[in-house]
Amino acid sequence: MKVLKFGGSSVGTPDRIRGIVAILKSYADRGDHFTVVFSAFGGVTDSLITMGGLAAKGDESYYEHFLAFSKRHLDAARDLLQEPYLSEVLSGLENNHEVLKNLLYGIFLVREASTRTMDYVISFGERNSAFIIAHTLQQAGLNASYLDARKIISTDKNFGNAKVDLAMTYGKIKKQYIQNSDIQVVTGFIAAAKGGLTTTLGRGGSDYTAALIAAGLDADSLEIWTDVDGVMTADPRRVKKAFSIPVMTYAEAMEMSHFGAKVIYPPTIQPVLAKKIPMWIKNTFNPSHPGTLVSDKEDDVRTPVKGISSIGNIALLTLQGSGLFGVPGIAARLFGSLASAGINVILITQGSSEHSISFAVQPDKAVKARKQVEKEFEHEVQSGLVDPVRMEAELSVVAIIGEHMRYLPGISGRLFQALGQNGINVVAIAQGSSELNISVVINRADESKALNALHEAFFLSDTSVVNVFMVGVGLIGSTLLKQIKAHAEFLKKEHSLEIKVVGLANSKKLIFNENGIDLDNWRDQLSASDTPMKIKDFVERMKSMNLSSSIFIDNTANEQIAQHYNEVLDASISISTPNKVAASSGYELYLKLKKTAKKRGILFLYETNVGAGLPVISTLNDLIVSGDRILKIEAVLSGSLSFIFNSFKPGISFSSIVLEAQKRGFTEPDPRVDLNGIDVRRKLIILARETGLPLEAEDVVIHPVLPDACRNAPNVEAFFAELKQADDHFTKLAEAAAAEGKVLRMVASLENGIASIGLQSVDATHPFYQLSGSDNMIVFTSERYKERPLVVRGPGAGAEVTAAGIFSEIIKIGNYLN
Template identity: 70%
Template sequence: MKVLKFGGSSVAKPERIRGIVDILKGYYTKGEKFTVVFSAFGGVTDSLIEMSTLAAKGDEAYQEHFEAFAARHTQAVHELLDGEYREAVLPELERNNEVLKNLLYGVFLVREASKRTMDYVLSFGERSSAFIISHVLRQSGINAAYLDARRIVKTDKSFGSARVDFKLTYQKIRAHYAQNPDVQVVTGFVASAKGGLTTTLGRGGSDYTAALIAAGLDASVIEIWTDVDGVLTADPRKVKRAFTIPTMTYAEAMEMSHFGAKVIYPPTLQPALLKKIPLYIKNTFNPDFIGTLISDHVDPEATAVKGISSISHVALLTLSGSGLFGVPGTAARLFSSLAAAGINIILITQGSSEHAISFAVQPSMANKARKRVEEAFEYEISMKIINPVKIEEDLSVVAIIGENMRYQPGISGRLFQALGKNGINAVAIAQGSSELNVSVVINRSDEAKALNALHESFFLSDTKELHLFMIGVGLIGSTLINQIRAQAGYLKETRGLEIKVVGMANSRKMLFEESGIDLEQWQDSLQEAATEMDPAIFIGKMKELNLSNTIFVDNTASSKVAAFYEDILDSSISISTPNKIAVSSGFVQYQRLKAIAAKRGVQFMYETNVGAGLPVISTLNDLIISGDRILRIEGVVSGSLSYIFNNFKPGMRFSEVVRKAQELGYTEPDPRIDLNGLDVRRKLIILARETGLPLEAEDVAISPVLPESCRQAATVESFFSELEAADTYFNALLQEAEANGKVLRMVGKLEGSSATIGLQQVGSDHPFYHLSGSDNMIVFTTERYKERPLVVRGPGAGAEVTAAGVFAEIITIGNYLG
């Protein structure tokens, strides 16, 4: 015998009921022996509660709800049944509706809906659905009969959540099924006390009905049919990549249900567990899918962690003080006071110092719990040897669950590493001696983020999902997006990285898509976005979404965006940026940003600040970390200036070379920013600070390249006019260098605490002599590289190399988060 149960979502609409008929016909034609338990139509129980509440308040609006209830079931009959079957059901349905109508009118008159009355009212949901469906099955050719569970499930008179009389119930079940060989279609949730009063079985009552029938008949299996593909590794509403757990033990299922898995409920499992009856959790809308099998079998080859679950809203109370240390019976007094008040404890943790006991309860019970505990320890609190109870609210409990965790070391380490790298603080920790679960109390706002981080760590360790928020989608930003799109398949296959651009903005609009913006048509999507760009709102939205593995990318040169770096890092979000402003401004601010990043355990990466895609900062840091001492750093670190002076040759006008560099996008819109050495100064400051020097902008000596008339020009065009007039000046500089067998290079130099920038003549014995195109070159002279300095050379300007540098940092951050 199989016992099948279909929930409210499975019978919410006539077309869904037809789908169930197809499922059951498949069983029936195969000769399977089964019985079926049905819940009320989806939403009906809530409707019955609402109409009863209104009636008890004296609100005549209850009648509208009743009429909708009656009409819904009548309509279902008309859509599902024909001829004699319809004629058999409608009169009985009308009689039941009349009884319910009179009952509600009675509630309306006395202005009261007791638990006893409510149990009777609620029974009309299951009784109506099962009665209709039993006739639908008969019409389809299945020899089915309606069974009101009040005839077989017997309870006490604890209305609302009655206690089952197992012995009598099992006797009734066996006796009824022995006399009725046809397929029994049973009302879930409802039962009756001795004397015939209607009772209900409480939350998960229809599942409980199925489990009771299965236990009474020693069924071979119970199938719980719902609207998901079994028990999932996590809540799919919070973890999009959750998937079905193929097998679980009873203990694992109990733990999952305790922590909020909605497809199962502990009382359902108890009768099955005692009789060791397997349970299948299956999907009504995907009936061919195998679902989840719950049994007493432990698979030693299964993953250590089976599922990750959570309780979304808890309050944590802490009793602490020296008066707890070494005092026998303290815990007993604490928990007895809570038990006497009917307060359920979700989680308990106590340190070995015995200085404090923390416990989690439902938030609605927090103040009551505090009052009862403080009453129990009134004397000790008055003597100040125990502190008043502390309450922490807006918390959640996240738990990893699995029978095999006890056999695999390092599980807790992976848990806390995943949380820590995403900036999630553990408020309290609890682990039972069975090692079946490890529970962590965290801030409620971090719940979804924690679930995703843990799910990725334990179930998707081969694939890591990075969430990018990008401001600046101009030349560098759009190139970066193209690179990400082009490399997506390769990164996923070979590096296990899946990069999703979740938010992007230009100077006018901003766009967010939590599941990832379509990078094939991002430009159209951003152009059509309704939200105007505001850096503060953009950063606020990024923090509000609170996604795991979040990386912020700033492709701008904006000081307004850079001003938010501190807030971003402090929110445990890593940064990759070619924007030089933040780390080249005040030294104190530079130190602060680095300190916040270290404190929060996130990455603050700005390699592209100095050499575009060249490994300049990383090379410098590697030298320092390995114990080398920096003696001197010389660099042609501006791609634009490198291009200008590499291409400034006899027969060419200097102004023409500068204008060409501007047209190619090598220079800033105003080339004076480059030619005045301001960009080089920023880069030199950054390199100096990486070596530990507290260099400020005023500490860098810049020898002007441009004549005063060029520097003071009012506009860019007037600058070019003045530059054309200065062509003879620059031609003289070039001729002088040539006469000396040398070339002109704009060089930044750091030696000791001295930092200088200026136009120099370099000979063929110097590495800078052979530079070409827009190449950058940085020469490190160190204790180890004294005779032959270490040279880093390559393209130092251009969207492709800069974007590639940012892309490399994104991947580095992703590997760190792993």
């Protein structure tokens, strides 16, 4: 005998019921003996509770809910059934509805609905659904009979959550099934107390009904049919990458159900555990999926962590004080006082110092729990031996669960690392000696983020996800998006990494999509957005989304955006940026950003600030970290200036070269921005700071390249006119250098703490002599590389290489966080 149970979502519509009929016919066709338990139609129990509550308040609108309830069931019967079954069912439903209508009217008249009355009210959901489906099965040719569970399940009179008399119930179940060989279609959730009073088994009680029947019949298996593919590694509504667990033990299932796994109602497990009856969790909408097997057998893989679950809203209370230390019976008094008040404790934690005991309860019980404990320890509080009970609300419990965690060192370390790297603060920790679960209390706002972070940490076979927020979609930004899209499949296949762009903004508009922005039409989406771009709003929305493994990309040169970097880092969001403003402005800000990133356990990367895609900063840091000492840095750090002076030779006018550089887009619209060395200064400041020098902008000596008349020209047109007049000046410089076998280069230099920028003549022995095109070159002279300096050379500008540099940092951050 198999016992099958179908939940409310499985029987929500006539089409879904037809799907169940097909499943049950397949069981019958292969000769399986089974009985089946049904919940109320999806949403009906809540509707019955609502109409009872409204009637008790004297609100006549309860009747509208009743009419909708009645219509829904009558319509379902008409959709599913034909004569003669239809007439029989309609008659039965109308009788039920007449009783319910009179019952609700009675509640309305007396303005009161006791738990006893409400149990009777909500029983009509299961009674209607099972009655309709039993006749639908008969119509389909199955030998099925309707069975009201009140005939076979006996309870006490604890209305709302009645306790089952197991001995009496099992006896009734055996007798019923011995006397009836046809398929019993049973109402879930409801039972009867002495005298025939209707009781209920608590929300989710239909699962419990099925488990009781399975235990009473010593069934071969229990199957719980729901709307997901078994027990999932995490809540799929919050963790998109969650997947079904093939096999788990009763103990693991018990833990998962306690910590909020919605597919298993906690009391369900006990009856089947006692009889060692295997339990399957299967999907009504995907019946071919094997689902999850829960039994006393461990899986062969011995996965250390089976799942991650949570309790979404709890309050944490703490009893502490010197009077607790070394005093026997404190815990007994504490938890005895809570038990006497009927308060269930979700989690307990106590330090070895015995100075404090913390415990979690449901929020609606928190105030009562605090009063109860303070009353119990009233004398100690008045004597100053114990502090008043501290209460913290808006918290959640997140737990990792698995029987084999005890056999693998480092599980706790991985848990806390994953939380820490995502800026999730742990308020309390609890772990039993069995190591079946490790529970942490965190801020409720971080619950989804924690579930995703832990899922990434413990289920590495699945693709890790980084969530990217990007400001600036001009040449660099659009190129970066193109690169992300082009390499998406490669990253998934080779690196198990998915880059999901969840926020985009240009100077005018912004868009967000937690599930990822479609990179095929991001331009159209951004153009169609009605949300204006304000960096404050962008940062606030990014923080409020609170996604794990988040990265902020700033592709602008905007000073206002850079002012928000510390706020972004403090929210545990890593940064990658080619924007040089933050790292080259005030030294205190530079230090603050570095410290904030370190404190939050995330990364602040700006490799593209110097040399675009060249590994300049990383090379410098590697030298320093490995113990080398930097003696001197010489660099050509501007692609535009490199092109200008690499192209400038005797016989070619300097002004024509600068004009060509401007036309090619190598320089700023006003080439003086490049030629005055301001951009080079920023890059040199950054390099100096990476070596540990607290360099400010005013500490850098810039030797002017341009004559005063050129620098002071009122506009770009006037500048080029003055520059043409100065061609002889530059020609003489080039000729003088050539006479000595040298070439002109705009060089940034850092030596003995002195930073300078200026035009230099270098001969063929110097690395800069061979520079061509718009290449950058950085020469590191160190204790280790004194005789033959370390040279980094390559394209120092351009959208492709800059975007590639940012792309590389995204991957680096993704691997670091995951």
